[in-house]
Amino acid sequence: MEVIITEEERIGELVADDIAALVARVPDGVLGLATGSSPLRIYDSVARRVDAGTLSLARARAFTLDEYVGLPAGHPAGYRTVIDADFVSRVDLPADAVQGPDGTAADLAAACAAYEAAIRDAGGVDLQILGIGTDGHIAFNEPGSSLSSRTRVKTLTEQTRRDNARFFDGDLESVPRHCLTQGLGTIMEARHIVLVATGAGKAQAVHHLVEGAVSALWPATILQHHPRVSVLIDEAAASRLQ
Numbered sequence: 251m252e253v254i255i256t257e258e259e260r261i262g263e264l265v266a267d268d269i270a271a272l273v274a275r276v277p278d279g280v281l282g283l284a285t286g287s288s289p290l291r292i293y294d295s296v297a298r299r300v301d302a303g304t305l306s307l308a309r310a311r312a313f314t315l316d317e318y319v320g321l322p323a324g325h326p327a328g329y330r331t332v333i334d335a336d337f338v339s340r341v342d343l344p345a346d347a348v349q350g351p352d353g354t355a356a357d358l359a360a361a362c363a364a365y366e367a368a369i370r371d372a373g374g375v376d377l378q379i380l381g382i383g384t385d386g387h388i389a390f391n392e393p394g395s396s397l398s399s400r401t402r403v404k405t406l407t408e409q410t411r412r413d414n415a416r417f418f419d420g421d422l423e424s425v426p427r428h429c430l431t432q433g434l435g436t437i438m439e440a441r442h443i444v445l446v447a448t449g450a451g452k453a454q455a456v457h458h459l460v461e462g463a464v465s466a467l468w469p470a471t472i473l474q475h476h477p478r479v480s481v482l483i484d485e486a487a488a489s490r491l492q
């Protein structure tokens with residue numbers, strides 16, 4: 251695990267460099283996209299490069315990590331809507347080249363199996379971008395998740411629902427209780443994983459991620475077993491590292 255402590259602005263540029271290097275090598279490379287605040291600087295950097303004509307994702311493909319269950323398509327807080335607004339609509343990635351788990355499916359188990367198959371059929375994820383929750387979750391693999399889990403339905407913890415209520419006008423009751431998420435085993439199959447975290451609120455989770463024992467209680471710790479993980483954090487998120 252490589253740990254880079256730098257300014258938030260620089261994190262965006264460094265990960266954009268990784269994305270540019272991937273598509274230079276493999277123009278139809280597969281990106282794994284996270285929603286949330288953490289990757290926004292990355293998406294800004296990539297969008298600037300696409301605007302400037304120095305980077306193109308026209309042949310790339312992408313998979314998102316997770317989705318709420320039960321939000322109608324187009325709901326402003328739905329992760330597909332969010333990733334379209336934050337990233338897809340700002341770059342030249344074709345909208346139909348981006349897939350996410352279907353939280354509106356009548357048969358959620360079948361939707362999860364179909365998602366696993368779609369990732370497999372695309373040849374797997376080349377570069378997976380991750381954030382980390384204050385409780386150590388990655389994607390929506392909350393504490394207690396099986397370290398070898400696959401895409402499945404999960405119950406969101408109260409902590410995560412509270413953390414995400416800001417995307418539902420602060421109304422905790424509107425935050426869904428369930429989600430579909432790639433499993434830890436699914437994420438571990440990505441060829442390169444880049445986790446970004448900023449701010450003191452992430453310091454405890456980052457401490458466990460980098461220095462803690464591998465445990466389902468801090469799901470991100472499974473990344474210690476991955477051969478190629480880059481952790482990019484600012485000073486505040488690094489403040490509890492030994």
Ligand code: F6R
Pocket residue numbers: 283284285286287288289315316329380381382383384387388389390
């Ligand atoms: C988002 C996701 C989550 C977030 C995490 C951190 O697709 O899977 O694991 O990465 O909750 O969220 P932010 O970046 O908003 O602090």
